[in-house]
Amino acid sequence: MQNYNVIIIGAGPAGMATALYLSRSKQKTLLIEKSTPGGRMLQATEIANFSGVKTDSGMNIALTMFSQIDFNNVHFVQEEVLELTSDDLIKVKTNLNEYTAEKVVIATGFVNKPLNVPNEDTFVGRGISFCALCDAALTKNKNVLMYASTLKSLEEASYIATLANKVYLICNEKLLNFVELKDNMEVLSNAQITSFNGMFKLNSVTIKQDDQIKDINVDFAFIYNGYTPSSKFIKYDGFTDKIGQIIVNENYETKLPNVFAIGDITNRPVKQVGTAVGDGSFVGSILVK
Numbered sequence: 001m002q003n004y005n006v007i008i009i010g011a012g013p014a015g016m017a018t019a020l021y022l023s024r025s026k027q028k029t030l031l032i033e034k035s036t037p038g039g040r041m042l043q044a045t046e047i048a049n050f051s052g053v054k055t056d057s058g059m060n061i062a063l064t065m066f067s068q069i070d071f072n073n074v075h076f077v078q079e080e081v082l083e084l085t086s087d088d089l090i091k092v093k094t095n096l097n098e099y100t101a102e103k104v105v106i107a108t109g110f111v112n113k114p115l116n117v118p119n120e121d122t123f124v125g126r127g128i129s130f131c132a133l134c135d136a137a138l139t140k141n142k143n144v145l146m147y148a149s150t151l152k153s154l155e156e157a158s159y160i161a162t163l164a165n166k167v168y169l170i171c172n173e174k175l176l177n178f179v180e181l182k183d184n185m186e187v188l189s190n191a192q193i194t195s196f197n198g199m200f201k202l203n204s205v206t207i208k209q210d211d212q213i214k215d216i217n218v219d220f221a222f223i224y225n226g227y228t229p230s231s232k233f234i235k236y237d238g239f240t241d242k243i244g245q246i247i248v249n250e251n252y253e254t255k256l257p258n259v260f261a262i263g264d265i266t267n268r269p270v271k272q273v274g275t276a277v278g279d280g281s282f283v284g285s286i287l288v289k
Helices: 013-024 039-043 058-071 132-139 151-161 173-178 273-287
Strands: 002-009 029-032 075-077 081-086 090-094 098-106 110-112 143-148 166-171 185-187 191-198 202-209 212-217 220-224 227-229 259-261
Touching (some): 002 090, 013 273, 029 098, 039 058, 132 151, 132 220, 143 151, 143 212, 151 166, 151 220, 166 191, 202 220, 259 273
Parallel strands (some): 002 098, 029 075, 143 166, 143 220, 166 185
Antiparallel strands (some): 081 090, 110 227, 191 202
16 A cells, blocks of 8 residues: 555645645655546636636646646546545555545536436446546537527537537527527437437437427437436535535534545535635645645
8 A cells, every 4th residue: 555645635726736746745646546647627728717728628628737747747547436434544445445644625517417317327438428528539520419598508519519410409599699600510309318329329318298208319418417426435424515525624623533525515605717726725734834
């Protein structure tokens, strides 16, 4: 079992800012992220309110942040944290390894909320995606379904339509007043997804529309169903609020000794890239003292 001074769980802007501070102070640090570094920032087509950046995509900003911590030799692993337990040392169990640390910083943010329909988990990464911008290039000349719950996701559907052969749209139809549909976009009114289908990858979606069951042949499905805090791996009573946000004090300390939480995962009200980096910098400066 490998031991570290600090383990950071989550490589969004908050986690990467903390990792940068710790690496420059020569703390033995491990950064764990189950997906692509950057968090929800990756889904932003444009960020214009982050100090020092006139305007850029979230993906480019995330890449710059990660290249900076890579340059400073932060130990990074792509694993999913399954459990955190606190004793003399804090133990972090992932899907591949177990680690211990003197201190832990949780920066897991929010994750995309699934629809919880049959076969959804099976096809995530094999036709189902929660980030249209990330996988847009794969949709060229393909048939795509977009489940869009926000105006932002409708705008992304319009972008996908410039690449795809056909885009089927399930959405809050009141939002359609604020976006111009492309000719190859079809709104499935009064429809709900009942299952995702395929063998090795997604090839169709079953929907219920006006009491009729239909199969629609698609190669990709993008799901925008809102977000939920990524805190399932924490089993301690009173550690989170009713919706799963981690409760912290003014120094980002949780109810567990030597366990901190920063960024969107906390019960702090403002959730932006700039405030996340500020959280990470603040806790990083505390931990190097």
